[in-house]
Amino acid sequence: MNVDTTTSISRRAGSTLDTAQLNGFHRKLTLFSSGGPFLDGYILSIIGIAMVQIQPLWGMSTLWAGLMGASALIGVFIGxxxxxxxxxxxxxxxxxxxxxxxxxxxxVLQFFVTNETQLFVLRLLIGIAVGADYPIATALVTEFAPKAWRAKLVGGLNAMWFVGATVAAFVGYFLLRSPDGWKWMLASSAIPAALIVIARTSIPESPRWLLSKGRQEEALEILRKTVGEDATLADLPEEEGTTSIHSLLRGGYLSRVVFISVFWTCTIVTLFAIYAFGPQILTLFDLNGGTDEANLGYGLINLFFLVGNIVALLLVDRLGRRPILIGGFAVSALGLLYLAIRPDSGLWMVAIAFAVYAVFNGGPSILEWIYPNELFPTAIRATAVGLCTGISRIGSAIGTFATPWALTTLGLSATMYIAAAIALVGAVVSAFMAPETKNTDLHAAATLA
Incomplete structure (x- = not known):
């Protein structure tokens, strides 16, 4: 046996979840778990394009348009x-x-809807299922991920939201050519969902969760199958199982709930409004190409959001969580502020301003799932993520519901000013409350000082 091989084996000996080398299982788990965010991005974005056909077809009022955009978000809150x-x-x-x-x-049932009530109920139910997936998938990835890769793997889940949104934008763009395109748009999310559910059947239970329930032998068996035969339970303290759900609502954990809920809400209020009504918003800017150019621009904005997530993932372990979060909010606010001040500045300047907002929104976006999964212990991790998800969706649902009203009543410029102000609130709150968890073991990050 040569020196290099011996050294490699010694480094892997006695590995734990935090110290393990990234392997094929970690990649597979992350890919399959990213299916939920992909579907969320796809489902929320496709309705924005489908509404281009649905509103005139059904003579939909502004009230119903707002409810339709907010329906899935309300469901995510419940789920x-x-x-x-x-x-x-x-x-x-x-x-x-x-x-x-x-x-x-x-x-699939969305294909057969004939009125606003039916569509609203179905999208509400879809939102509930999506909301349920957030704490499930992110907790699994967090609890299996090695410390050195935790931020990239968990943050990468959020990046898949934008992949789903981008795919939806271009699928919708081509299906708009058909009079019944909206039906196929809404039903099309069943295809990736079916593929993902088949793939997920091979994923085992979380060893951290098993140990929190006192099931040590099962935890160790799964750990050795996924991390390596020499893996140990050394970094899985049993006392995590004693933390109560009530602790989320008092003391240090309550402060963390408030911080995460506020910054998460500030991140997605403007984001989801743009996704739900992106084509309509872009047509209000003085773009020469009209609706077609607005729909294409909508797809390009999605790409900028994705680029921002990728850049943030590459920098989050180098710069740290706090700088990525605070700086992302501050610069994205400048992009929105320009759109508020100069909504008539022409195609290229509007595109650049939207690009600045979308790219720098990547930092807060990836931290939506990194922070809540790092800052709470195993026994209440999914509960905390679900609670913070739900609270953030209340704000985003209100924002999405109010967007058609704001555009009609207040105008484009005032709506953009409000969006910029929300981003600035996120920057200020993050500056005062955001902790730094870079290079910290998961148990240590989740333990109150």
Whole structure:
């Protein structure tokens, strides 16, 4: 045996979840878990394009347009708040597939809707299933991920939201050519959901969750199958299982809930409004190409969001969580502020301003799931993520519901001023409350000082 091989084996000996080398299982788990964010981005974005056909077809009022854009977000609030706690109680694996089956069924049923009420109910149910998936998938990835890769793997899940949104934008762009294109748009989410649910059946239960329930032998067996035969339980302290759900609502954990909920809300209020009504918003800027150019521009903005997420993922372990979060909010606010001051500045300047907002929004976006999964212990991690998801969706639902009203009543410029102000609030709150968890073991990051 040569020196290099001996050294490699010694480094892997006795590895734990935090110190393990990144392997094929970690990549597979992250890919399959990213299916939920992909579907969320796809489902939320596709409705923005489908509404271009649905509104005139049904003579939909501004009230119904706002409700339709907010319906899935309301569902995410319910799903996250309810099923996060269920996931902590019964485990990650079971819920990991049930939620996607619900998305498949409801997606197909959307093809047959004939009025606003039917569509609203189905999108509400889809939102509940998506909201349930957030704490399930992110908790699983966090609890398996090595320390050196945790931010990239968990943050990468959020990047897939933008992949889904980008795919939806271009699928919708081509399906708009058909009079019944909106039906196929809404039903199309069943296809990726079916592929993802089949893939997820091979993922085991979280060893951290098993140990928190006193199931040491099962935890060790799974750990050795996924990390290596010489893996140990050294970094999985059993005392995590004693933390109560009530601790989320008092003391240090309450402060963390407030911080995460506020910055998460500030990140997605403007983001989801743009995704739900992107083509309509862009047509209000003085673009020469009209609706077609606005729809194409909508797809390009999605690409800028994705680029921002990728850049933030490359920098988050180098610069740290705090600088990425605070700087991202501050610069994205400048992009929105320019759009408020100069909404008539022409195609290229509007495109650059949107690009600045979208790219720098990447930092806050990836931290939506990194922070809540790092700052709470295993026994209540999914509950905390679900609670923070739900709270953030209240704000985003209100923002999405109010967007058509704001554009009609206040005008484009005033709406952009409000969006810029929200981003600045995120920067200020983050400056006062954001902790730094770079290079910290998961148990240490989740433990109150």
């Amino acid at each position: 996250g708040a309810v099923f996060g706690a269920v996931t902590d109680r019964i485990g990650r694996k079971l819920m990991y597939t049930i939620d996607l089956i619900a998305i498949i069924v409801c997606s």
